[in-house]
Amino acid sequence: MTDWGARAECLLSQVAACSEPGPGVTRLPFTPEHRAAIDLLQTQMEEIGLTVTLDHAGTLIGRSEGPPGSRTLLMGSHQDSVREGGAYDGIMGVVLPLLALDKLRAEGIELPFSVEVLAFADEEGVRFPTALVGSRALAGTFDDAVLSMTDTQGVTLREAMACFGLNPEQIRTLSRNPEDLLGFVETHIEQGPVLEREERPLGVVSAICGIERHQIEITGETGHAGTLPMSGRRDALVAAAAIVAEVDRMGQSTPNLRATVGALTVEPNVVNAVPRRVTLTAEFRSPDDATRSAAGDALHHFMQNLAADRKTAINAEKTYAQMAQPCDATLSAQLAGRGTDKGACGLLLPSGATHDASAMADLCPIAMLFVRCRDGVSHTPEEFAAKDDMGAAIDALASFLTALARKDSENS
Ligand SMILES: [Zn+2]
Structure with a gap:
């Protein structure tokens, strides 16, 4: 039997090596470390059978194609870290849905809709004084003016993207049609102590504060x-x-x-x-x-x-x-309900931090799954999520996808 949590741990440690030298993980957008990380993720995505593209905002997209005319569920989070950050914030939300798709593939389950796993380039806003570039591009809320912002070396965001092989002038063409989408589901470490105190591996987010x-x-x-x-x-x-x-x-x-x-x-x-x-x-x-x-x-x-x-x-x-961004009640209930046989997802809690889902809420219904992290810490090399908790999250995501598939086929 596959230990999916162990696979997550292994993949995350490989991606964590795509870092500037020094303590913890430093992976800023549109850098050689970013390139190394998405190369690694691309290989994983292709092994799982996904079609991989990089959009002009630097978002790596692995797509599993559903039947013609079916809608698309978006899942994912950001690949970037803060300086001397950890191996889980953001990137775990890319790796876990990938493994959930792989788990379904191993079980021979085909979904009646398309799924895209997204690795956004820049959520943290550490290199440039802006953030949420990739998610805002999809939501159609990206402001071109931020392309002129510079990093500490005087490189503009426009130049950094062009050097990375992207065409920033094309970002405005990336906005998605909400009618094509089932929603966006982001998995993230909690970055707080609530799940640990409640002795729960997982929680479902009620709203982003x-x-x-x-x-x-x-x-x-x-x-x-x-x-x-x-x-x-x-x-x-x-x-x-x-x-x-x-x-x-x-x-x-x-x-x-x-x-x-x-x-x-x-x-x-x-x-x-x-x-x-x-x-x-x-x-x-x-x-x-x-x-x-x-x-x-x-x-x-x-x-x-x-x-x-x-x-x-x-x-x-x-x-x-x-403004606060409430999570979608239906998606959240499906995310929570599936885990209850293990008592995994019973806890509903707000997110005090902003996430890519905050920007995606302007586009489509959102839901978020939180994974317990040790001592509630994030943005440090000590950031840690246990492999069994990540395994529970993969189970929850896979169950969520099959529940959504049942509902989708009932509706059609
Ligand atoms: Zn994050």
């Missing part, structure tokens, strides 16, 4: 730490501390809300001076847009009162907002 960010500037008055009396001080950092505590309190007390102050600067930042000016960020994430925007509004209200109490000027601006 929306995000909003606020840039906050507090201006008070500086003075000598020893000579300025406590009464009447206009200490900008004391006001900032109240904001940090309030943001955390909101996150602790509101279901489905993540609330974080992640960046803060202090001026003059001197041991014996009262802080004059502080800038900080507040970020809210939630699978529910109303919860998220209510948090932003509540923080602004809190800061108005705080400014008066602390006699400081507080300017706050919402600098970024991204």
